[in-house]
Amino acid sequence: MEQFTCVKCNGPMVKGFVADHGNKSAIFKTLWFDGDAEQASIWGIQGDNISVDRSKQRVIRGIRCKQCGYLELYAV
Ligand SMILES: [Zn+2]
Incomplete structure (x- = not known):
């Protein structure tokens, strides 16, 4: 390990x-997505949700210091 x-x-x-x-x-x-967030709309009506390209998604993982709490994050 x-x-x-x-x-x-x-x-x-x-x-x-x-x-x-x-x-x-x-x-x-x-999840992480490269680029800017685009506001989603259905029949021209916009809500709070965003439109994303799922082919560009990456899970955010990381490591945390047990002593001071420092985080290192990676989008993999
Ligand atoms: Zn530390």
Whole structure:
């Protein structure tokens, strides 16, 4: 198992990911998309949601320092 060391304080780091809760019953992995967000519309009506190109999505993963909380995030 790989060991990661914090670049800020030399503390031990653990792997993890950023979660998003879209509503009260579900938790999702947070995704990264290159470029700007485009407002989605249905029949010309715009809501709060955005339109995305799923072929460009990447899951955000990272490592967190157990000692100081420093995060390193990667979109892979
Ligand atoms: Zn640290």
